[in-house]
Each structure stands twice: as structure tokens, then as C-alpha cells.
Amino acid sequence: MYKRRALASTLAAAAALAAVALPSPAIAHAPTARPCPRLSTDLPWYGENRALLQRVIDERGVCAGTGRGGRPVAAFDWDNTVTKNDVTDATLGWALRHDKILRPKSWRDAGQWLTETADRALTRACGTSVPVGSPLPTSANTRCADEIWELRENGRTMSGAAGFAGDWNHRRTVPQYAWVPQLFAGRTVRELTGYAERARTEALAAPVGATRTVGTHEISGYVRYYDQQRDLIRTLRRAGFDVFIVSAGSEPVTEVWSRGVGVDADHTLAIRSVLDRRGRITPRNEGCGGVPAGRGDAIPYIDGKRCWINQEIFGVRGAAAWQRQPWQRRIALGAGDADTDVTFVGDATGAHLVLNRNKAELMCRAYDDADGRWIVNPMFLAPLPRKPGGYPCATTAYNEPRGGGGPLLRGDGSTVPDQADTVY
Template sequence: MRLPLAWTLVAAAALAAAPTAPATGAPARCPRLTGAWQSDNRAHLQQVIDDHGTCAGPDRRPRPVAAFDWDNTVTKNDVTDATLSWALRHDALLRPARWKDTSAWLTDAADRALTEACGTGVRAPLPTSARPRCTDEILEIREHATTTSGAPAFAGTWNHRRTVPQYAWIPQLFAGRTPAELSAYARAARREALAAPVGATRVLGTHTVPAYVRYYDQMRDLIRTLRRAGFTVYIVSAGAEPITEVWSRGVGIDAAHTVAIRSVLDRHGRLTTRTEGCGGLPATRGEAIPYIDGKRCWINQEVYGIHGAAAWQRRPPTHRPVLAAGDADTDVTFVGDATGAHLVVNRNKPELMCRAYDDADGHWLVNPMFIDPLPRRTDPYPCSTSAYTAPDGSHGPLRRPDGSVLPDLFDAG
């Protein structure tokens, strides 16, 4: 899963010394994007490829980097959720000794609700296929961070720009399984989700969830074109890494270029509830996952070889992706770090959409979802009041680098 250290150090040194001028003559020789995009987005993306691709001929510069979120950016619907759905219907989760062992922030109320709904019996497979109450509790905690009775499922202190407990909780639910087993579940879920018709749903307990996933054709084409043009393309996701790797192979991205939540393994090679750290943080129970500022940290660490506290900081342009794409507030930091294009799939997430519509550097591109796009939002995004999520979880106004507050902005569709 990791890039070799020698490659990382060489690449980082080359980047530090590299010129940043675009390849001359690139437009005539770079591969062309296809497919339907909003407005002139395709032309803008093509210009970035032409300006920064190494396709014009031999070039001493390091390969430019592009980084993509996965769920609802490259695919329609969430592939970790699709795998969880499959696991719940096939009794693939193991019952923990105590539910509170699964997360550092799980509340007593959630522990009681899960124990009552799912029964007892250490390390036995959870009979979720026959216990809809158990499935309901797990899905409610995953979706809303509450129990089915409405009690908070997580409490305590965490950095809200580095993690969110219910995201970290999904790989923690697979503790006791091996990465190979989790990958097998993901492959089975992938076959099922790709075979289901667009728009299909299923009922799990009392929850209605999507039953299908689709790769966006435009994103597949964009990734393929970038790679042909000499870009190194990474996936950076807040999903479970073995699951994301199964899906990223479908767009030609291998495990070495797929970064997601990485579970620490025990001495038998099984997943634990601990996750690898970033930016100088050791392995923890989910305190530094690829989430908001955490995505910047993981890109800096895994792509550019920057370790310690410096990995949390915005780096010089030579150590940032040229193009970055996302769909949610969890992506706002790394998408904003891109030097050539910030591509946003519009799902009406306020912090990301405020940044996109403010378009401070003229490089933000907004595109509706390619399948079943949302209707245009009629009320403005609360950019001036509550769009920003602070590390302590409070909400406030979004500010530009000069300190000025963004005004409320309307959805342009």
C-alpha cells in the first residue's frame, strides 16, 4: 500500500528542485477529454492537461500529480457503505467483546443499544441478516451518529478537521477480519452494486439504502486522460483502504496510489480497531484519517514524503497536486490546495460550495453529479455565518486568506 521510501525521497527532492513552467507545445500532443461536462468545464480541464502534462515530449520535470476523492466523486454512491450493506446481509462482521472497544468515542448509550440489539458471544459472527434491530443500530450510527432512540452515539474530544468517529468506525467494525477477507467482501459488493439498475434501493432493517454504484464515465475518462498525459493520479478517500483499493483498480489506479483509512494489523495479520497516523501522530483509534485537513496530511505524507507537523501545512506549489477533485466538505482542504484546477461535484455541501462559488483564484470548476444530479439549491449557502467547521466542532464564517468573510452565495446549478 505504501510507496517505497526511496521513491518518495527521490520524488520529493526532484520536486523541490523542479521548474514549474508548463511543457511547451503540449496542446498539440496531449490526449483529449471526451464526454459531456457542465458549461466549459471540459475545456478548462483540457487546458490544465495541456499546460501541465508531460505529453509534449521528453521532460526533466517530475510527473504532475492529480488527486481524487472516491465516493460520490469518481462513483455515484458510497462503496464503503455498499460493502457494509453486503456484510450486514451476509453476517460478515464479528461481535466485539465490548462495543465500546470499537471506538474511543462510542457512548454508553450506543454500547447498550448495540449489545441489546445484537446479542452477546465474543468473536462469533454477528447474525445481522436475521437481526434487523442490530442492522438498524449499526446503520443509524453510521449515518447519523445516533442510536435508533436518538441518543448520541459518540462523545468526547476530537479534532473535527482531522477525523469523524462514524467514518473511522466502519473499518473498526471489521476488526478480526484480514485485509484479504475485507477485499473479498468488497469484490462481492462491487459485483452486486454494478449489476443493480441505476436508482435501485434495498431495505436493511428499517433503513432504505442505495443498492447500486456506478463509475462516472466522465471521471473515468478524466483519470485515463490524465495518466496518458503523464500525470500521476492518486485516490484519497475517507473509506476503508482495502475496500477503496478494490474499486480504484476499475479506473487503473493501483494500491500504491490509493490512500484511505489504514487499519493497524495484529500479529496474525488481522485488522484491529487502531488506525495508522499522519503528521507526526502515532497509530490511534482513528484520530487522523483522510478527512478535511487530514486529506492534506495524507497527501503530503504519502505523495510528497513530508512527515511530522509540516504535513498538516499547505506546502509550496511544487509540493501540491495540479488538479484535485471532490464532492463534500471532507474534501475542501486538499481540493483547495490544487494549483491548476479545483474540480467540485456539486452535492450542496456548504464549506466546499462556498469556496467553489467564491472562486478566489479563478480555478474552481463546479459540475452537477453526472447521474441523478441534485436540483438547484434555492436558499444561499451560509458562507458568512456557519459554513466553516472549526477543529472543536463549532461552526462559523468562512474567511479568505486576507481575513475577509465570504458573503452568502447562491447555487449556480
């Protein structure tokens, strides 16, 4: 355990106060005490989105003088929501190109769902001549780097065989996401932080559109902060919001990047590795909502993001952390770009900000707009074209806990109809 937890109890107390002070979300706001900070008019947003976000800031910020007894909370996904491109991928790619992955005694010690086929593929590609606990020469050993990257990126071996198999809750974890922090087993948090810092410097310096080669894979070689999201986060904080990052990436890596938007480590939630007595990363991750520490059973992924927000921000313990909380104990604003974000973004009481990356479950919720508070924006850099045919909300958009897709339902049990892609 390497994060401070005092913040959760403080916010939980504030939420309890707010619950007493505000029995119903329908209570009118008090007159504004002072002008709320404004979003920059120099940065383009789609349609009326800037005005819609400003309205939430004006209505819910402490600048509004509502006297609710607690600061409102905003939560942002990180990869492709605050930045263009994935910062955990940037770090893993850098580590593979600089021989920073240590050889495990057994590849299956880390990934509990790693198949025997994947274990054999990794063992053959990476070899056994390097002593256990020593760096693998992935910069020169193309086959080893390829197997690791293909498993991370696509969940399969280079031969196309399934890399992960078994039973897991598909709304609480995805094996290849949990596997990345486990790849750094044996390293310290400080070492991993250093790798992330170097990868960040490299990715920010690379021109937009740059690529790099990992093994034989050509991957994106640049990352950019979205200016609009930086401005939104800055404005929210000036308006008195507590702003958090909640990511399905590695926590030390995400912390390196979140500092760039003024969000500190205590406000950054991601996959949190269990450390050994010497402070080294182990293959185990901390759990949530009554799920004990393990090898990736409950990471911040789909419903897992709700759990980590409820547990770490609002102090909800045990199985209740998996459930939607009362209005007063939920975030005011949530922002995301993928299905992994759909649950926590949907929990927001003021606005649900979505960057359109053509992810079915999230876009079905956004376009259905059941509460009139969903805000859809194209990606700020290299937006995707319109999704042909729209989204199959009524049949397969919902990510089932056992895997596969099913119909997406509203809170009242009705089915969300298929949606056209209109904001791109």
C-alpha cells in the same frame, strides 16, 4: 502495515527536483513536445468544464514537454466523486446482510468516542449469546443491523441518542467514518477485500435507483462509475500524471473499486487499519502527521486528506504534513464533492474540480473562486436541484476544529461572502 511505501520517497525526490527546476509557478511552459491526449467529446460536461480541464492537461502533463523534473499529481476523492453512491456503505450493507461482522468483546473497544448509551443499545440489540469473535446474525437480527447502520449513517442510536461524544478535531476525523473499518476487527484484509468484491458485483448489477433493506433501513442499492471521471483519470494518466485516490472510506474496500479506473493499491489512500501479528484487522488505524496510530484520530478527512497526501505522496513527515506545502510540492489537480475534500482540492495548483452536492464549505470555496481555477459541475447522475437560499459562507460554512460552524475566510483573512447556487 500492509501498503508499500517506496512510491512516496520516489515522488518526494521528484518533487525536490521540481522545486530546484522551478523556482516560481510563473515560469512559462516550454513548447509542447507532442499533442496531449484529449478528453472524450462524447461525454457531456457542464458549460466549458471539459475545455478547462483539457487546458490543465495540456499545460501540466509531461506531454507538454515542460522539463520540470517530476510527474504532476492528480488526486480524486472516491465516493460520489468517481462513483455515484458510497462504496464503503455498499460493503457494510452487504456484510450486515451476510453476517460478516464479528461480535466484539466490548463495543467500546472499537469506537473510542462511542457513548455508553450506544454501547448499551448495541449490546441489547445484538445480544451476548453469540461467542466473542463469532459472526453476529445481522441478516436475521433486524435490531442489531439497525443500531449499527444508524450509528454509521447518522451518528446516533435508534432511540435518537447521541452515538458518539467527547473531544476530537472535527477537521481531522469523524467518529462514524473511523468506526466502519473498526467494525471489521478480527477479519483479514483478504476477507474484507472479498466482501467488497461481492458488494461491488451486486451494486454494479443493480439498476439505477435500486434500493436494499438493511435492518429496517432502506438504503441505496446501486453504484455506478461516472464515465466522465473514468475518462478524465485515463486521460490524465496518458498525459503523464500520477493519479491517486484519497478517501475517507476503508482502504481495502476503496482499492477494490479504484482498480476499475486503472488506479492500483499503491495509489489508493484511505483509512488504513493496523493489523495484528496474524494479519487480522484491529480497531486501530494508522496515523498521520506525527499523530500516532490510534482509534481514528487522524483519518483522511478534511485537513486529514491534505496530511495523507503530503505524507504518503510527497514524503512530508511530522507536523508539517498538516500544512499547505510550497507550490512545487502540491497536487496539480484535485477533485471532490463534499466538505471532507475542501482542503486537498483547494491545495491544487492547476484546477479544483467540484461536483455539486450542496456541501456548504466546499461550495463556498468553489463559487468564491479566489484563484480563478475552481471548476463546478453538477453530479453526472441524478444531480441535485438548486440549493434554496444559497450558502451561508460568511457565518457558518466553515467546519470548526472543535465542532460547529464559523465564517469562512480567504487566505488574506477576508471573509468569503454568502454565495448563490448557480451550477446544478
